[in-house]
């Protein structure tokens with residue numbers, strides 16, 4: 001990967017491959033979202049290359065982060081080490097929807113969810129209900145609500161928001177790079193600053 005692109009997106013010479021570069025969120029967004037997790041004990045899923053983990057670890061009291069792919073987890077460990085934040089993070093390898101994995105997790109008071117949208121190619125239509133994301137966003141949210149009501153969930157910019165109508169009260173934030181809407185972040189519980197739509201632009 002081009003080191004300049006990596007530095008511009010993530011802030012340092014982190015370890016990435018093409019997939020973790022694309023799936024990792026721009027550091028200006030991750031810093032903005034992570035502010036709401038200040039002082040909290042956070043469950044993160046999914047770790048990927050660890051870029052959201054870095055932002056969360058800078059603000060949170062403690063982060064436990066779950067990832068199913070061992071190669072990505074290894075990258076994330078290296079990146080947290082590089083950021084000097086390894087001691088604030090517990091890495092768990094496994095499927096976050098697996099009861100055995102979940103039963104071993106510590107108590108948390110907030111969660112950050114960043115499922116994989118792009119698993120079936122560029123023509124893929126994103127759904128929240130009967131979700132085709134990995135892990136499925138609807139099942140993931142339901143599972144994590146059992147641990148905490150304070151949740152942030154990253155969703156694709158092209159999502160049909162009518163699918164979100166049955167969810168508990170939340171803030172739906174649109175995040176823009178210039179004029180380009182890059183993603184949604186849904187905030188539930190104490191992480192929401194208000195109900196309804198908000199915008200964040202860089």
Ligand SMILES: C[S@@+](CC[C@H](N)C(=O)[O-])C[C@H]1O[C@@H](n2cnc3c(N)ncnc32)[C@H](O)[C@@H]1O
Nearest residue numbers: 046047048049050051052068095096116134135
């Ligand atoms: C969008 S990426 C996360 C990117 C990450 N937030 C970052 O900053 O790099 C989604 C990750 O979810 C992982 N994943 C998919 N299904 C999972 C599951 N059932 N349990 C845990 N992790 C899963 C994928 O391997 C992928 O690394």
